[in-house]
Amino acid sequence: MSRLSLDTTTAAEQTASALYQSLQLRMAAAPTASCPVEIASAYTHLCHSQSCGKCVPCRIGLGQLENLLEAVKKGEATEATLDVIERTARSIKNSADCAIGYQAAAEVLRSLVAFRPDFENHIQKGFCSAPRQGIPCVQECPAHVDIPGYIALIADHRPTDAVKLIRKDNPFPTACAFICEHPCENQCRRNLIDRSINIRGLKSYCVDKATEDIFPMDKMAPTGKKVAIIGGGPSGLTTAFYLELMGHDVTVFEKRKHLGGMLRYGIPSYRLNRDNLQRDINLILDSGVEVHRDYDIDSAEAFENLKNEFDATYIAIGAHSHKALKIAHADARGVLSAVEMLRGIGDGNLPDFKDKKVIVIGGGNVAMDVARSSIRLGADVTIAYRRRQEDMTALPAEVEGAIAEGCHMDELMAPAEVVVDENDQVTGLKVQPQVIGPYRKGRPSPRAADVPPVVLDADIIVISIGQSIDSQKFEDAGLPRQWDQLDATAETTFEGHNGVFSGGNCVTGPATVIKAIAAGKVAAANIDEYLGYDHKVETHIEIPEPLLHDRVPCGRVEIKERPIGDRKDDFDDVELKLSDEEALQEASRCLRCDHFGYAAFREGRQRTW
Amino acid sequence: MVKITMDRQEMDVPAGTTILDAAENHGIHIPTLCYYAHLNEIGSCRMCLVEMQGKDQLVTACNTKVSEGMRLATNTPAVREARQTNLELILSQHRVDCTSCVRGDNCSLQDLANNMGVTSQDYEKELAAQKWDMAFPLIRDNSKCIKCMRCVQVCDKIQQLHVWDVLHPGSESDIGVRENLPISEVNCSLCGQCVTHCPVGALSERDDVPRMMAALADPDVTTVVQIAPSIRAAWGEDFGMTPKEGTVKRLASVLRHIGFDYIFDTSFSADLTIMEEASEFLHFMGDRPDDNLPLFTSCCPGWVRFAKTEYPELLGHLSTSKSPQQMFGAVTKTWYAEKMGLKPDQIFSVSIMPCIAKKSEADMPSMTREDGTPDVDLVLTTRELDRMIKSEYLDPRSFPESELDDPLGVASGAGVIFGSTGGVMEAALRSAYYFVNDKNTDADTFKAARGQDGCREVDTEINGIPIRGIAVNGLGNARHLIEDLKAGRRQCDFVEVMACPGGCVGGGGQPIHDGEEWAARRAPTLYNLDERNTIRFSHENPSIKEVYKEYFGTPLSEKAEAVLHTHHSAAER
Ligand SMILES: Cc1cc2nc3c(=O)[nH]c(=O)nc-3n(C[C@H](O)[C@H](O)[C@H](O)COP(=O)(O)OP(=O)(O)OC[C@H]3O[C@@H](n4cnc5c(N)ncnc54)[C@H](O)[C@@H]3O)c2cc1C
Ligand code: SF4
Numbered sequence A: 001m002s003r004l005s006l007d008t009t010t011a012a013e014q015t016a017s018a019l020y021q022s023l024q025l026r027m028a029a030a031p032t033a034s035c036p037v038e039i040a041s042a043y044t045h046l047c048h049s050q051s052c053g054k055c056v057p058c059r060i061g062l063g064q065l066e067n068l069l070e071a072v073k074k075g076e077a078t079e080a081t082l083d084v085i086e087r088t089a090r091s092i093k094n095s096a097d098c099a100i101g102y103q104a105a106a107e108v109l110r111s112l113v114a115f116r117p118d119f120e121n122h123i124q125k126g127f128c129s130a131p132r133q134g135i136p137c138v139q140e141c142p143a144h145v146d147i148p149g150y151i152a153l154i155a156d157h158r159p160t161d162a163v164k165l166i167r168k169d170n171p172f173p174t175a176c177a178f179i180c181e182h183p184c185e186n187q188c189r190r191n192l193i194d195r196s197i198n199i200r201g202l203k204s205y206c207v208d209k210a211t212e213d214i215f216p217m218d219k220m221a222p223t224g225k226k227v228a229i230i231g232g233g234p235s236g237l238t239t240a241f242y243l244e245l246m247g248h249d250v251t252v253f254e255k256r257k258h259l260g261g262m263l264r265y266g267i268p269s270y271r272l273n274r275d276n277l278q279r280d281i282n283l284i285l286d287s288g289v290e291v292h293r294d295y296d297i298d299s300a301e302a303f304e305n306l307k308n309e310f311d312a313t314y315i316a317i318g319a320h321s322h323k324a325l326k327i328a329h330a331d332a333r334g335v336l337s338a339v340e341m342l343r344g345i346g347d348g349n350l351p352d353f354k355d356k357k358v359i360v361i362g363g364g365n366v367a368m369d370v371a372r373s374s375i376r377l378g379a380d381v382t383i384a385y386r387r388r389q390e391d392m393t394a395l396p397a398e399v400e401g402a403i404a405e406g407c408h409m410d411e412l413m414a415p416a417e418v419v420v421d422e423n424d425q426v427t428g429l430k431v432q433p434q435v436i437g438p439y440r441k442g443r444p445s446p447r448a449a450d451v452p453p454v455v456l457d458a459d460i461i462v463i464s465i466g467q468s469i470d471s472q473k474f475e476d477a478g479l480p481r482q483w484d485q486l487d488a489t490a491e492t493t494f495e496g497h498n499g500v501f502s503g504g505n506c507v508t509g510p511a512t513v514i515k516a517i518a519a520g521k522v523a524a525a526n527i528d529e530y531l532g533y534d535h536k537v538e539t540h541i542e543i544p545e546p547l548l549h550d551r552v553p554c555g556r557v558e559i560k561e562r563p564i565g566d567r568k569d570d571f572d573d574v575e576l577k578l579s580d581e582e583a584l585q586e587a588s589r590c591l592r593c594d595h596f597g598y599a600a601f602r603e604g605r606q607r608t609w
Numbered sequence B: 001m002v003k004i005t006m007d008r009q010e011m012d013v014p015a016g017t018t019i020l021d022a023a024e025n026h027g028i029h030i031p032t033l034c035y036y037a038h039l040n041e042i043g044s045c046r047m048c049l050v051e052m053q054g055k056d057q058l059v060t061a062c063n064t065k066v067s068e069g070m071r072l073a074t075n076t077p078a079v080r081e082a083r084q085t086n087l088e089l090i091l092s093q094h095r096v097d098c099t100s101c102v103r104g105d106n107c108s109l110q111d112l113a114n115n116m117g118v119t120s121q122d123y124e125k126e127l128a129a130q131k132w133d134m135a136f137p138l139i140r141d142n143s144k145c146i147k148c149m150r151c152v153q154v155c156d157k158i159q160q161l162h163v164w165d166v167l168h169p170g171s172e173s174d175i176g177v178r179e180n181l182p183i184s185e186v187n188c189s190l191c192g193q194c195v196t197h198c199p200v201g202a203l204s205e206r207d208d209v210p211r212m213m214a215a216l217a218d219p220d221v222t223t224v225v226q227i228a229p230s231i232r233a234a235w236g237e238d239f240g241m242t243p244k245e246g247t248v249k250r251l252a253s254v255l256r257h258i259g260f261d262y263i264f265d266t267s268f269s270a271d272l273t274i275m276e277e278a279s280e281f282l283h284f285m286g287d288r289p290d291d292n293l294p295l296f297t298s299c300c301p302g303w304v305r306f307a308k309t310e311y312p313e314l315l316g317h318l319s320t321s322k323s324p325q326q327m328f329g330a331v332t333k334t335w336y337a338e339k340m341g342l343k344p345d346q347i348f349s350v351s352i353m354p355c356i357a358k359k360s361e362a363d364m365p366s367m368t369r370e371d372g373t374p375d376v377d378l379v380l381t382t383r384e385l386d387r388m389i390k391s392e393y394l395d396p397r398s399f400p401e402s403e404l405d406d407p408l409g410v411a412s413g414a415g416v417i418f419g420s421t422g423g424v425m426e427a428a429l430r431s432a433y434y435f436v437n438d439k440n441t442d443a444d445t446f447k448a449a450r451g452q453d454g455c456r457e458v459d460t461e462i463n464g465i466p467i468r469g470i471a472v473n474g475l476g477n478a479r480h481l482i483e484d485l486k487a488g489r490r491q492c493d494f495v496e497v498m499a500c501p502g503g504c505v506g507g508g509g510q511p512i513h514d515g516e517e518w519a520a521r522r523a524p525t526l527y528n529l530d531e532r533n534t535i536r537f538s539h540e541n542p543s544i545k546e547v548y549k550e551y552f553g554t555p556l557s558e559k560a561e562a563v564l565h566t567h568h569s570a571a572e573r
């Protein structure tokens, strides 16, 4: 017999690992709609199954922990049980020999804290208050767009109807087809089989194929009620569109030359072509919305006047000021803020970056937009970020896109000082190298490395560390704020300020377009109700019956991009379209969670709102 | 039309048809359990599975529509195995107890198990144990619940009271009162629709038959029974009798045989209700409250319970007239007792009702006499009546018809149609017309009130004043109407509400035909009786004339107010 042999993987081990992978997908796909007590118990059971059996806390303790959790789940426990669970988990965490034991207990302790009300509900009232499953993608979409509905219409070769149906909940289907962050895909049930449906890809396909843009419903009879919208971004225009369709008389006041908010003055055109944006805006304007451009509601007084003149007001001013970086010479010549730079581009003023050395400070989506725009303007671009690349808040696809297009990534570099010449002109950025360290608030945090700072050469520095909200004037008018965010309720209202509504980025802080649209939709419904009406938005389209083939694993079709060499010198679309063949296959992967599963019973399709 | 093949039979089927309907229309029977047309088409029990060519997974026939070229087989090994396994799984969570179950002879689960030949089971029993207040008129036994969700759906969609809910997701999945609250603390109207829509014995009415038998056995009490109008359209169904066979007169003979002393008719007190309510309506029209809301009927206790929890602010708009059941009880223990020389507590007053809410109505303190005895001592549903007859081993067919007793067994056709949606309004309008004009109009003048639609309007005119009445049935429809009235989107003067779809003929205490709505089949029986009755106006009922002459004087007299009227308080349900 030989002394050593190489490890080989048995078929059983392979299957076990496939099972784990499938479990991972399963947990990722539907975490919110399960009983937290049951999940904690099942998790403990799984961890217990991994115990090697050597030590007491893990071998026995995890089993007993599971018994206790089961008792809570079944409504057989008392408050005292919770104390025993806590003591047991704490002891296992503090005394197990290896991570299989102590990490399991740490997670149980964590869920005990996070889900305390759920645990108590089981004990005191004997039912589970966790939300019930609905249509996963629709639940995750902030605007609750009828996703299986429009996918079914695409599969039925009806792209125009598909877009019409989207417009029932979201008047920006074209814009969202390109730039939506698609939270809908995160918990897509298709993840249980292979990968989520490429929902945004299908949306992009149907807006491309639609032969005309139509209102989701007929305009209703005029009510004579006047509504003012402050801010012509996605949130304000959404509210304007639906209220106008409901028969109200809407006027939008927009500070800038063009409508669209950050869709125009933020997002670069290589990601969202302005013709596509205009398509959505045109249909909104066709509804009869009146617009005053270059009209700044610039003071508390101006706001008060509007309030008096209109029956209701919606504030959707977004987050358009930049956050300043507090380092020396941050106001030197050659230092720009991301919003300033993108705003200029939005108005058609392309800065001269040809052959300039540009450093972008930040790791968010906006930083990537700035970096990739700078590449297109001919610059040599470096992105300086104080954490690691994987810690960046930007979508991985954006980071990869930036790198592919030639941006240098300088991770773990914290800006320390802008280096200037005698004319106060930027020459470089002094940065302090960092080491990534322990987690704080759920993220690993950096600290200064034990090495001296270095200077990176630069002609231009673009600071992209976040936006703030120009909301002082509204506080002066009496509206409450949290920091710079207007403190509106989830109903987009303010207590004690009847008739004033607000939503979008100026309430949430910088977020996503679809969240801003969702706020606009909520505001439209609540303003309609405030004005004394109950107009229902409804689109009369029969949703095709589900396809009946077996759902066997099948690869997800991805959106292709123009080759790098081709795309990095212009501001034209980066993304290509799905072909008919690809789109129909992708649509046929949809599991139709509106028809199969709990949604057939409850939490199903909302035909009206 | 689409072409499909099912069990080698070629069919042309209208597009949009479900596989289940296509099969049924071509003589192929596919078993179902949770399915209830238009109400619960959720495919949860997996009994209706069929095999479709080109697909490994089986498909549900109840909620899958046919499509061109579909090739289906309804009885393959895979279908058989899946149905049988699923049925065994259902049974593993079901306390099989057919011999002592209210649904022992009327159970879809039992039928399936018998038909599929499930004689042994491979699974461990897992029975739910839920506490229940057995004094409440509605009883839930979760160890028999098969979680078909029908009760949830009927209370959500038809009654819009959302009493039932899925209490847990995951492995503890269970149906119960929402948030697991005690049933007496939620807004259950006691309409009983969940009971008639339950395929098994998980929901039932409180069984009051034992108390009935005890009273019949007591030689010191006189048992007086009133039979509600709608009973005559339904009681015979459990014995396979047609409406022509299962008449109220045959029922009178059966009840006499069982030992009841006096057999009377709630249609009599329905006439009495009309006398009071029509007079009240004329007063109301003369002195209309500013809010311009209409007068609502109060004869359906399910509706009154609903108004108390959902619209307490409207209680002042409910007619103060007691329901026919309670008027009957009150008259029995006053005028009739005096007439017969009986002390009220020597009378055991029973009512046979299509309804579970009547049980709680009879138990309310305000329906109790000063001496503490209730006006109506016991309420039996139609189903309890039939069970009682069965337990006596009687064959009702073999009984001759016999007249009901005088004077409380005499009723007009107007009193009889009380058992159907629209009937109360029609009867009231007939008499209101007479009160104002001192002459009768044709008895069919107000027949626009008839029909099964959820909400129907009757426009007429009394003394030159236009009057609009609306008859609404189903509490969801009632809620909708009330919201419209309150918002000023609709206007009317008089509203008749019946909690159950179709009115009492569709009542929650009526015989159960799983998966079928029988209200529309039963209503014609009542209208035929009305048409054939020589007296079609409440005010022409000789017993009514007699009771006013001898006892009450006129409608709304002081005595009538004291005995026949009530005060609706939200605190009392
Ligand atoms: C560079 C960049 C890239 C982004 N990329 C994405 C992306 O890919 N996907 C995504 O989902 N989201 C993205 N976002 C975020 C997204 O653009 C915003 O969340 C969204 O536009 C917010 O919509 P809103 O209507 O609330 O505000 P905004 O879009 O900011 O619109 C507010 C409007 O109000 C106007 N206004 C402000 N003050 C006044 C006043 N006093 N009087 C009158 N008018 C006023 C503004 O001019 C503006 O038009 C990005 C943001 C930026 C900056
Ligand atoms: S499978 Fe279809 S319906 Fe289900 S979550 Fe995914 S996209 Fe939505």
Ligand code: SF4
Binding pocket: B094, B095, B096, B097, B098, B099, B101, B102, B103, B104, B105, B107, B108, B109, B110, B144, B200, B201, B202
């Ligand atoms: S519900 Fe049906 S199967 Fe269950 S015990 Fe009753 S009769 Fe038997």
Ligand code: SF4
Binding pocket: B138, B154, B155, B159, B161, B162, B163, B164, B187, B188, B189, B190, B191, B192, B193, B194, B195
């Ligand atoms: S009796 Fe009626 S109101 Fe009560 S739970 Fe059943 S359906 Fe709902």
Ligand code: SF4
Binding pocket: B144, B145, B146, B147, B148, B149, B150, B151, B152, B175, B194, B197, B198, B199, B200, B202, B203
């Ligand atoms: S109680 Fe009856 S109707 Fe309700 S879920 Fe259970 S079996 Fe179905």
